[in-house]
Amino acid sequence: MAFDFDAAVSTPFRMQPGLRRLRAGQNQLTPAAPGSRHQREKLAVLSAFADQALQHTAGFDANPALHTLARQATQEHPEHWQWDGHTAQALGVAVDAAGQLQQLSVGAFGLGDEVARCLQGLAAPWRLAGLLSLAFEEDFALVDAAAGHGVATLPWLAVALPSHWAPRDKVGKPFTAVHAPVADNALLMQAAAGLMRLVTGSERWERFVWNVTAHPRLNAHPDQVDAGRWHGRFAPELAWWRTERQTFIPLPALRQAVFTIHVQLQPLPGALDAAQALRLHEAVASMSEAVLAYRGLAAVRAPLLAWLLAQAGRLP
Numbered sequence: 001m002a003f004d005f006d007a008a009v010s011t012p013f014r015m016q017p018g019l020r021r022l023r024a025g026q027n028q029l030t031p032a033a034p035g036s037r038h039q040r041e042k043l044a045v046l047s048a049f050a051d052q053a054l055q056h057t058a059g060f061d062a063n064p065a066l067h068t069l070a071r072q073a074t075q076e077h078p079e080h081w082q083w084d085g086h087t088a089q090a091l092g093v094a095v096d097a098a099g100q101l102q103q104l105s106v107g108a109f110g111l112g113d114e115v116a117r118c119l120q121g122l123a124a125p126w127r128l129a130g131l132l133s134l135a136f137e138e139d140f141a142l143v144d145a146a147a148g149h150g151v152a153t154l155p156w157l158a159v160a161l162p163s164h165w166a167p168r169d170k171v172g173k174p175f176t177a178v179h180a181p182v183a184d185n186a187l188l189m190q191a192a193a194g195l196m197r198l199v200t201g202s203e204r205w206e207r208f209v210w211n212v213t214a215h216p217r218l219n220a221h222p223d224q225v226d227a228g229r230w231h232g233r234f235a236p237e238l239a240w241w242r243t244e245r246q247t248f249i250p251l252p253a254l255r256q257a258v259f260t261i262h263v264q265l266q267p268l269p270g271a272l273d274a275a276q277a278l279r280l281h282e283a284v285a286s287m288s289e290a291v292l293a294y295r296g297l298a299a300v301r302a303p304l305l306a307w308l309l310a311q312a313g314r315l316p
Contacts, residue, residue, distance in 0.1 A: 008208035028206075146255035237269065
């Protein structure tokens with residue numbers, strides 16, 4: 001798991017940036033194995049609901065950031081992804097900077113042409129981003145702090161596996177508006193300007209977020225999720241430990257950064273050892289009512305806390 005439990009789960013729980021510097025040479029991308037869960041869910045989204053995942057503001061040029069991401073992928077995983085500055089090759093497919101597509105070899109799962117057919121269905125300017133999305137487990141968004149007035153926006157997103165938010169509701173909006181729905185967001189809002197200066201500067205950063213959810217898929221777009229989720233009861237066998245590792249690949253000359261989002265999902269039973277269950281219990285117990293409601297945990301707080309205590313071996 002890319003998720004760092006010790007760095008992410010703390011008490012009292014606070015909605016805060018929680019940035020940590022990346023070590024030199026630390027990878028920011030995770031190759032998606034052919035036919036893996038990440039790749040299959042992304043194929044489904046990009047084939048049937050691409051407009052839910054792929055968003056940009058009119059006239060914005062994402063190519064510098066996209067090419068930076070393609071170079072980063074080659075540096076980290078040259079056996080999985082190749083980029084020569086004009087053409088990318090991965091998963092048996094080649095896509096050039098203009099979006100021209102060529103299948104080079106039969107894929108390793110299904111009929112062997114799933115990736116090429118999915119990308120062919122996208123508009124040409126989105127095909128390089130689509131190939132990156134299918135080749136790696138991460139989703140991507142672009143943070144732009146150069147638009148003026150010191151306000152960073154999200155002018156471009158390729159997010160197939162969002163965690164209960166819709167990319168179309170975030171595109172083009174300033175950082176403060178993007179995070180306005182977040183409960184107890186005062187620390188985030190206070191840190192907004194400094195946070196954007198950091199992530200679009202010369203250093204690289206990561207942060208972690210987590211939740212306990214009843215939704216069993218990586219894709220938790222609001223249009224694809226049961227709004228009731230828990231149906232008023234907590235059932236451990238239906239609960240999932242949903243985590244994200246988020247990193248920033250900076251383009252300091254442009255005051256931009258590629259924001260990577262790595263969602264992982266495990267059945268809650270078996271995801272935590274006793275010490276982690278106790279630590280998670282303390283974090284959930286310290287959440288405000290607003291945060292519990294925002295995270296969809298208000299209706300199941302008491303049984304979830306009791307279950308976590310039992311997992312920690314602390315019940316009489």
